[in-house]
Amino acid sequence: MNASLEIERPYARAEQVGPLVRRVLARNPSAFTFTGTQTYLVGPHGKGEIAVIDPGPDEPEHLSALVEAIGDSTVVAICCTHTHRDHSPAAAPLSALTGAPIVGCAPLSLRDDGPRADASFDDAYAPDRVLADGEAVTGTGWTLRAIATPGHTSNHLCFALEETGALFTGDHVMGWSTSVVSPPDGDMTAYMASLARLYEREQDRVYYPAHGPEVTKPRQLVRGMIGHRRQREKQILRQIESGCTRIADMVPRMYKGVDERLWPAAGRSVLAHLIDLEKRGITTRHDDTWALTHTVEA
Structure with a gap:
């Protein structure tokens, strides 16, 4: 953002x-x-x-x-x-x-x-x-x-x-x-x-x-947007792997330098990524914490 x-x-x-x-x-x-x-x-x-x-x-x-x-x-x-x-x-x-x-x-x-x-x-x-x-x-x-x-x-x-x-x-x-x-x-x-x-x-x-x-x-921008979302996804997986399992803790680490007024909205996008990963069998949810179903590949 x-x-x-x-x-x-x-x-x-x-x-x-x-x-x-x-x-x-x-x-x-x-x-x-x-x-x-x-x-x-x-x-x-x-x-x-x-x-x-x-x-x-x-x-x-x-x-x-x-x-x-x-x-x-x-x-x-x-x-x-x-x-x-x-x-x-x-x-x-x-x-x-x-x-x-x-x-x-x-x-x-x-x-x-x-x-x-x-x-x-x-x-x-x-x-x-x-x-x-x-x-x-x-x-x-x-x-x-x-x-x-x-x-x-x-x-x-x-x-x-x-x-x-x-x-x-x-x-x-x-x-x-x-x-x-x-x-x-x-x-x-x-x-x-x-x-x-x-x-x-x-x-x-x-x-x-x-x-x-x-x-x-436009196609160059869209290609970059798809890449950006994939990088966010990898960033989220790394956060979980490092032990940061709550969205409220992930956002300040992932969005350093971003206007803090946008952090709540950023948290919603992180949630959307996590739900997508859950549908794909990569993450699981336990109340407000998230876990990996398997180890993230390097």
Whole structure:
């Protein structure tokens, strides 16, 4: 998790960031959202048909900026990658203002998704249409195809803009940090499979994440993310082998130099790794301690 990367913060105004793609940054920066949630407008700038991806928080300034950016365009879809509260709450008020349907991920709500209070689930999210993997939303001159990428959340979708090779990655792949995978809904097994799926997509030329800058070498980044997770896994196994068997004791040793405000979330990712290892028969759990089922190979 790297919060040192600095980029310009053009809040509440639309920027053209690529062919058929504009971006509006919400003023909700935090240790988890970096500079804030980035909402994307897909389609021609003018009087054409557009889609809005991840409308973001229900904040007056952000909604006003979106309405101004939409202008005379017709919004044919408001698409949500997942339902954490920094992504989907503005969908309903934006739908009321534009008449556009809410489409994309399935509803999902849990009472407890770990320590990330800023990322609790949006209980009010009510899509008009849930997109299955491979289904598309279309407008004049563009096609957005849903790519199921569970892991960060079980309902997470990415959206591929087929005409340009752009992929909107939500929180699955971000331009500034690794994603938090927080059980019970966050699933490391699914997350790694979703990363592998994206790595196999050679047609994606650029990623537009919900937080942080665009990714211009996407397969290289995804390969590095897979390697990073495998290194974390090995680090966890070494911790257990050395006698450090509780997550609360592992995190300070594993995340030295990381903002301590992120340690609770880091602990959730460690738990997700341990659950994945348990499924694979490598670790076992005894209350709040963990053990190896066999000796870790050097």
